[in-house]
Amino acid sequence: xxxxxxxxxxxxxxxxxxxxxxxxxxxxxxxxxxxxxxxxxxxxxxxxxxxxxxxxxxxxxxxxxxxxxxxxxxxxxxxxxxxxxxxxxxxxxxxxxxxxxxxxxxxxxxxxxxxxxxxxxxxxxxxxxxxxxxxxxxxxxxxxxxxxxxxxxxxxx
Amino acid sequence: xxxxxxxxxxxxxxxxxxxxxxxxxxxxxxxxxxxxxxxxxxxxxxxxxxxxxxxxxxxxxxxxxxxxxxxxxxxxxxxxxxxxxxxxxxxxxxxxxxxxxxxxxxxxxxxxxxxxxxxxxxxxxxxxxxxxxxxxxxxxxxxxxxxxxxxxxxxxxxxxxxxxxxxxxxxxxxxxxxxxxxxxxxxxxxxxxxxxxxxxxxxxxxxxxxxxxxxxxxxxxxxxxxxxxxxxxxxxxxxxxxxxxxxxxxxxxxxxxxxxxxxxxxxxxxxxxxxxxxxxxxxxxxxxxxxxxxxxxxxxxxxxxxxxxxxxxxxxxxxxxxxxxxxxxxxxxxxxxxxxxxxxxxxxxxxxxxxxxxxxxxxxxxxxxxxxxxxxxxxxxxxxxxxxxxxxxxxxxxxxxxxxxxxxxxxxxxxxxxxxxxxxxxxxxxxxxxxxxxxxxxxxxxxxxxxxxxxxxxxxxxxxxxxxxxxx
Numbered sequence: 062x063x064x065x066x067x068x069x070x071x072x073x074x075x076x077x078x079x080x081x082x083x084x085x086x087x088x089x090x091x092x093x094x095x096x097x098x099x100x101x102x103x104x105x106x107x108x109x110x111x112x113x114x115x116x117x118x119x120x121x122x123x124x125x126x127x128x129x130x131x132x133x134x135x136x137x138x139x140x141x142x143x144x145x146x147x148x149x150x151x152x153x154x155x156x157x158x159x160x161x162x163x164x165x166x167x168x169x170x171x172x173x174x175x176x177x178x179x180x181x182x183x184x185x186x187x188x189x190x191x192x193x194x195x196x197x198x199x200x201x202x203x204x205x206x207x208x209x210x211x212x213x214x215x216x217x218x
Numbered sequence: 219x220x221x222x223x224x225x226x227x228x229x230x231x232x233x234x235x236x237x238x239x240x241x242x243x244x245x246x247x248x249x250x251x252x253x254x255x256x257x258x259x260x261x262x263x264x265x266x267x268x269x270x271x272x273x274x275x276x277x278x279x280x281x282x283x284x285x286x287x288x289x290x291x292x293x294x295x296x297x298x299x300x301x302x303x304x305x306x307x308x309x310x311x312x313x314x315x316x317x318x319x320x321x322x323x324x325x326x327x328x329x330x331x332x333x334x335x336x337x338x339x340x341x342x343x344x345x346x347x348x349x350x351x352x353x354x355x356x357x358x359x360x361x362x363x364x365x366x367x368x369x370x371x372x373x374x375x376x377x378x379x380x381x382x383x384x385x386x387x388x389x390x391x392x393x394x395x396x397x398x399x400x401x402x403x404x405x406x407x408x409x410x411x412x413x414x415x416x417x418x419x420x421x422x423x424x425x426x427x428x429x430x431x432x433x434x435x436x437x438x439x440x441x442x443x444x445x446x447x448x449x450x451x452x453x454x455x456x457x458x459x460x461x462x463x464x465x466x467x468x469x470x471x472x473x474x475x476x477x478x479x480x481x482x483x484x485x486x487x488x489x490x491x492x493x494x495x496x497x498x499x500x501x502x503x504x505x506x507x508x509x510x511x512x513x514x515x516x517x518x519x520x521x522x523x524x525x526x527x528x529x530x531x532x533x534x535x536x537x538x539x540x541x542x543x544x545x546x547x548x549x550x551x552x553x554x555x556x557x558x559x560x561x562x563x564x565x566x567x568x569x570x571x572x573x574x575x576x577x578x579x580x581x582x583x584x585x586x587x588x589x590x591x592x593x594x595x596x597x598x599x600x601x602x603x604x605x606x607x608x609x610x611x612x613x614x615x616x617x618x619x620x621x622x623x624x625x626x627x628x629x630x631x632x633x634x635x636x637x638x639x640x641x642x643x644x645x646x647x648x649x650x651x652x653x654x655x656x657x658x659x660x661x662x663x664x665x666x667x668x669x670x671x672x673x674x675x676x677x678x679x680x681x682x683x684x685x686x687x688x689x690x
Contacts (some may be wrong), residue, residue, distance in 0.1 A: 106280070109326065110347060110361075110362050111362055111365060111366045111369065113362060114362065114363075114366075156347075160348055163346060163348065164347075164351055167348070167351040167352060167358075168355055168358055168359050168362065169350055169354060
């Protein structure tokens with residue numbers, strides 16, 4: 062059994078808006094990384110209610126997104142979800158992470174522990190390339206996701 | 219003179235606002251549905267090789283890219299002067315039907331069911347899909363599953379759910395594999411069970427919405443849609459049929475491609491969305507509707523047994539040509555039922571795995587028009603190319619433009635019913651939005667932030683002073 066079995070990794074963002082595509086790019090890199098063998102890795106433009114069923118089946122959810130929080134571009138951070146307040150947004154066909162977890166619980170009876178891994182952006186303009194600081198930080202982003210999975214396995218062992 | 223502004227309108231596909239003008243006595247004199255975003259795809263496409271157009275045009279919309287793929291590919295095939303292989307026609311139908319399923323599911327379950335289930339006057343903070351999940355989990359589960367069914371077909375055929383490839387000028391890029399067909403067919407019984415359950419729920423509850431049904435853009439208009447020779451619904455192909463509110467035929471078995479012969483296009487300074495009108499009746503009198511309600515009015519029958527049984531019940535209850543836009547909701551559910559059944563029928567065709575799926579040709583004409591039915595109604599792409607096949611000019615006539623005059627009239631109708639004086643009643647705010655939502659307008663699904671934005675409605679006096687304000 063792989064460490065990443067039953068782990069769901071979702072990288073999301075718009076790959077046509079420069080650094081907003083960092084989550085998408087990370088998902089592509091992770092899907093070819095042997096350290097995540099056994100995990101389900103998805104890349105999508107946004108979180109939608111249809112993901113709730115997949116999430117309910119996972120033992121750990123890792124979300125990867127670009128962050129507009131102030132700070133140095135390329136800085137990678139991780140934060141357990143559930144400790145973050147929901148935005149309170151009324152969603153239609155996309156949904157914030159906390160509400161997606163809530164939806165998984167409401168509809169499918171369970172939701173897994175979840176961690177949001179974020180990378181601070183420098184450029185969200187039209188374009189398919191990441192900015193230099195975000196491009197340079199992609200290996201650190203990937204390593205952070207792997208660490209999150211490994212730490213969860215050690216903690217739950 | 220005073221003015222009420224609703225900005226933005228929530229739970230629709232795109233960015234817009236609504237303004238309602240009042241006279242000095244506080245009575246509504248006019249209302250406008252403003253589309254405040256600008257796209258410019260007609261200009262962007264100039265200079266591009268014509269064969270790039272389907273993939274470029276699909277970027278117009280994240281919800282109905284398949285519609286643009288199909289209309290664009292058909293316009294390109296006019297330029298190429300080719301007929302596509304029969305199996306490619308069927309395969310395109312399958313993807314288009316899958317998009318009908320997923321888009322209608324989004325409209326009904328995710329965007330409109332909160333109003334239907336929880337009430338139009340329920341607290342807006344809980345009147346959303348999560349509220350549906352809490353109050354009626356089975357309805358929400360069915361919504362998620364039916365939409366996923368459609369999305370997965372698109373993904374299986376086109377490689378991804380949003381902006382798929384596969385549909386190309388001349389047909390489709392690669393044939394269907396047996397395992398793809400079998401995976402889709404295996405999922406059909408579950409999707410059918412879920413939409414049947416939803417239809418039962420809708421029919422059991424429809425009496426609760428009688429007031430809204432009576433008031434939501436309920437007036438006779440013309441109706442337009444594509445119909446096959448035998449009177450069956452034509453989602454991806456067929457000829458044009460146009461009727462008036464009493465069912466009188468204004469056009470039948472008509473080639474839809476020379477749209478400029480029967481449609482006029484007008485612009486107003488307050489919106490980026492064109493208004494089209496039936497030319498014989500002029501502007502703005504020639505208003506007509508497209509999309510599910512209109513399609514069900516123009517067709518003789520769907521062509522699948524179970525959906526036709528439901529259609530007969532629908533007509534027995536509402537009459538042969540229902541005019542309230544509220545019934546777009548019911549019509550969407552019937553089209554989902556028909557689409558799922560039609561997907562099964564198309565995939566069961568003995569030649570569906572045929573590997574001759576694409577015609578190849580250079581440009582042989584300087585102009586082409588492609589017409590198809592998008593979830594929201596008839597979609598037209600029109601291109602002119604130079605001798606090398608570079609696009610010189612493009613014009614797009616989209617479903618929401620066809621419906622624009624009717625939507626504006628619908629907003630005015632609801633505002634007149636609910637607005638009297640200088641105070642903004644909450645029921646008016648809810649219902650003005652809900653009447654727009656019936657049409658499921660697609661203003662540009664590339665901008666997906668809608669639903670997160672606060673909604674503000676202001677009553678503004680002639681001197682610019684805010685007389686009243688509501689905010690979410």
